[in-house]
Amino acid sequence: MKRKNVKLMMLAALFPMLCWAAGEQPISLGTPTGEIQGRVMLPDVERPPVVLIIAGSGPTDMDGNSLLGAVTLKNNSLKLLAEGLARRGIASLRYDKRGIASSAAAxxxxxxxxxxxxxxDARGWIELLSEDSRFSGIFVVGHSEGSLIGMLASEGNAKVKGFVSIAGAGHPAYEIIETQMSNQPAEVRQLVKNINDSLRAGKAVNDVPVGLMALYRPSVQPYLMSWYRYDPREVVACLEQPVLLVQGDKDIQVSVGDAEALKAAQPQAELHLIENxxxxxxxxxxVDAGVQQATYTNPDLPVVEELLNVIEKFIKP
Incomplete structure (x- = not known):
């Protein structure tokens, strides 16, 4: 009996090593409407910190690629981010948002x-990671619209050790839309503002002009109402964890001013602007859009090394 107990103790000691395998592994999160699929990237170290990577708006998958009609914008930005962090001893979990790619069924x-x-969904992933003994701590990294999602998932969540915003908006969605419409005729700008004001008040708009139907069609208005409730500046101000704000100065979708607005709202946050x-x-x-387009469709271009360095320093000071 004593010899048998010794063997069991040896197996128990070896079990963590037998289970650990560096590389990429599939993972799924059950939700009431179906499973959301993800991938865990494991570095060649035991019990690393892990980051939950949250993709941006629209039909963006876990790798950072988007399907726009018949055209796929494949740049692998988030996959390359995960691989770069793994080389620095940091694990990651990235996932296809519900309704997108492998998570379409959800x-x-x-x-x-x-x-x-x-x-x-982001909170669900955080809960799942918190139950995984392979990891020493959880950080959340949100890119673009994923920044606001990550902030809200981290707010009041003691399981999150730190939050990283990459190219996160510093203004509420309705303000962003109105800014994007600033070059339209005054009549269109006023129509957009009137519709936004109504949606912000929780009132659906039935008489949407044909030219604005793609943006404000009846079926998407409930989503917009739920999105308009949040001002990223107010949310980031409530975070109690350490916060890192990262922004590229050649970003033609989100400006340096957005990052500065988040910094002003959360003075304790670390702001890092990355040149080029x-x-x-x-x-x-x-910032020429035509030139930049090539980077949106080239998965062979690496992500900026400085980005990986500042995230590593934030997670492993």
């Missing part, structure tokens, strides 16, 4: 989707 009808669904980094985390020395 999608809801557009009229039923809410911004808070994405936040709940664009929205897909690649090096580009111009």
């Amino acid at each position: 999608g809801k009808e557009e009229k039923d989707l809410r911004f808070d669904d994405y936040v709940a 980094m664009n929205h897909v985390l690649k090096s580009c020395d111009t």
Whole structure:
């Protein structure tokens, strides 16, 4: 009996090593509407910190690629981010948002989707990671719209040790939309503002002009109402964890001013501006949209090394 107990103790001691395998592994999160699929990237070290990587807006998958009609914008930005962190001894979990790519089955009808669904999913992943003894601590990294999702998932969550915003908006969605419409005729700008004001008040708009139907179609209005509730400046101000704000100065989708707005709202946050980094985390020395387009469709371009360095320093000071 004594010899048998010794063997069991040896197996127990070896078990963590037998289970650990550096590389990429599939993982899934069960939700009431179906499973969300993800990938865990494991470095060649035991009990590393792990980051939950949250993708940005639209049909963006876990690798940072988007399908726009028949065109795929494949840049692998988030996959390259995960691989770069793994080389620095940091694990990661990235996932296809509900309704996107391998998580398509978990999608809801557009009229039923809410911004808070994405936040709940992120919280679900954090809970799952917190139960995994392979990791020493959880950090959240949100890119673009994923920044606000990550902030909300981290707010009041003691399981999150730190939050990183990459190219996160510093203004609420309705302000961003109105800014994007600033070059339209005054009549259109006023229509947009009127619709936004109504949605912010929780009132649906039935008489949307044909020219604005793609943006404000009835089925998407409930989602917009749920999204408009949040001002990133107010949310980041509530975070009690250490916060790192990262912004590229060649980003043509989110400005340095957005990062500065978040910093002003959360003075304790660390702000790092990266020279010649664009929205897909690649090096580009111009804000010319035509030139930048090539970086959005080139998965062979690496992500900016400085980005990996500042995240590593934040997670492993």
